[in-house]
Amino acid sequence: MSPPDTELLEQLHHLHEASPQMVALFDAQDRLRYANPAFMSAFHAEADGQTSWMSLMRANLAAGRGNIVRTADHQAWLAAAASRRGKLPFRAFEADLHDGRWIWMCETVDDRGWMLCVASDITHLRQDGRALRQERDLALRAAQTDALTGISNRAHVLHQLEQGLQRVREQGAQLAVVLLDLDHFKRINDSLGHEAGDQVIRDFARRLQQSSRRADGCGRYGGEEFMLLLCDVSAAEAQSIVERLLAQTRSARPLPQRPDFAYSSSAGLCMARPGDSIEQVCHRADMALYAAKAAGRDRCALAAGDDAQP
Numbered sequence: 001m002s003p004p005d006t007e008l009l010e011q012l013h014h015l016h017e018a019s020p021q022m023v024a025l026f027d028a029q030d031r032l033r034y035a036n037p038a039f040m041s042a043f044h045a046e047a048d049g050q051t052s053w054m055s056l057m058r059a060n061l062a063a064g065r066g067n068i069v070r071t072a073d074h075q076a077w078l079a080a081a082a083s084r085r086g087k088l089p090f091r092a093f094e095a096d097l098h099d100g101r102w103i104w105m106c107e108t109v110d111d112r113g114w115m116l117c118v119a120s121d122i123t124h125l126r127q128d129g130r131a132l133r134q135e136r137d138l139a140l141r142a143a144q145t146d147a148l149t150g151i152s153n154r155a156h157v158l159h160q161l162e163q164g165l166q167r168v169r170e171q172g173a174q175l176a177v178v179l180l181d182l183d184h185f186k187r188i189n190d191s192l193g194h195e196a197g198d199q200v201i202r203d204f205a206r207r208l209q210q211s212s213r214r215a216d217g218c219g220r221y222g223g224e225e226f227m228l229l230l231c232d233v234s235a236a237e238a239q240s241i242v243e244r245l246l247a248q249t250r251s252a253r254p255l256p257q258r259p260d261f262a263y264s265s266s267a268g269l270c271m272a273r274p275g276d277s278i279e280q281v282c283h284r285a286d287m288a289l290y291a292a293k294a295a296g297r298d299r300c301a302l303a304a305g306d307d308a309q310p
Ligand SMILES: Nc1nc2c(ncn2[C@@H]2O[C@H](COP(=O)(O)OP(=O)(O)OP(=O)(O)O)[C@@H](O)[C@H]2O)c(=O)[nH]1
Pocket: 148, 181, 182, 183, 184, 185, 186, 187, 189, 193, 194, 195, 196, 197, 198, 201, 222, 223, 224, 293, 297
């Protein structure tokens, strides 16, 4: 091997001094013999040739800087870390620093026991992971949300209905399933325009959501049709919740450009039975909605059989 080229070594040294990577060299007695500025600032180290890894770590642990150690017993941690240190020709691991950084530390040990430590700041990887999770959450939310109203879409409210039916089946829970449909909505669209129609749909969606509790579910089922799922209520309790919603809807004036404009909604309510499928329960609620429309609209009708329940 040819003797080291001084110019090359100087260049290497110069780059290490300027690098954001943390570089350090420990001798066979584990004394810090070289540390670049990035390493010195991260670990509050001084490469004076006297400081050992153990004393450096001990000082940092006492001062709450350098590596974060998630155990109260610092002595035991130091002993365990020392016993692992320098035993393999190469080792890489991640570590959290008190300054908020997350680093990837690589240790290379030669056959004389000298150790080169090179650590990279990988905090951005964690942030990238967080951004990815946020994007996934947004995509999931978008897939469950109706774009016009911001409440659950049909697929999501049907998913909630499926879960509700499972609770009815397995736990004997009570679940009221309500289908609601805005009255004469075609007329609203035809006379005031589609944009006004959209405003009315949004107004109703907001009222619907306000009338459902955290455990309940609601969503836009179709164009001007909505579903409300009320948990742990009797038919009579569900009916009074729906009547209240219909009364609020009746007195709403959702169009600022037409302060006299009012609208209404009809509802069909049925109680889920153990063993009901989504189709069965929706069919009964739909029949009840049809009955509410036929009886003059702006009312809540109970499905046959549910009207006799207390
Ligand atoms: N503005 C608007 N209109 C919609 C939307 N989705 C569906 N519609 C309209 O809603 C109307 C529904 O009309 P119909 O099903 O005939 O019922 P209706 O006029 O409400 O009458 P009843 O239900 O019998 O009281 C249709 O004119 C659809 O075009 C929407 O997102 N925005």
